[in-house]
Amino acid sequence: MKRVRSTKASRFGQWAGRQWRRYVRRESEAILWLKSKGLLDCLANVLAWSVRISILLLTVPLVVLVTAIIAIVYVPSKCLGNSIGEPKRWTVGDQDDHKKSVFYDPINYNDPDDPRFDD
Template structure:
């Protein structure tokens, strides 16, 4: 058994997020002290920072909602294009059929107005 253990990627990421969080909390405390130094009560400064955090969170949720809606429409449009049967329908064509030369539909019915006795 080894005496030294290797640090996993998950542990390394957890430590990085922990350091980032501590730095964020430290900067928040500095902001509260700065606002208190400008004459704002500390409780009001904390409340102001909470309002800012909630506003940022609301903006992120708003953006995420519209991105998810855009993604849903893109997926729906791709599904509709994939399952469309526009090219499968046989188009009328000019040919010589049982009623003479003319436009015939998929059921072999002549669809143009013309006299079948005219050449």
């Protein structure tokens, strides 16, 4: 049997799943403790949902902020990285290939004056 290598994404998913199960276990223990102290069932559930919603409202802006920071840092660096260094090579021939042709005339290509041609 082949051993499958786990990726960082799968390890992160497993970690997040363990944390979520841990949270649910603690939440159910807290709800049972509140019920044993005499709190109504519906109030305990409302308290549990309010904790879940507050956690969600705290994490969503954090995720948006981290994404914005990554975009602000990564995208310009990628753009600048492509523009610095060697000039781009043309994929189809050279830009000035038409000047090497036997039938070249600068008028036909809107090129600057060429010393080989007198008008």
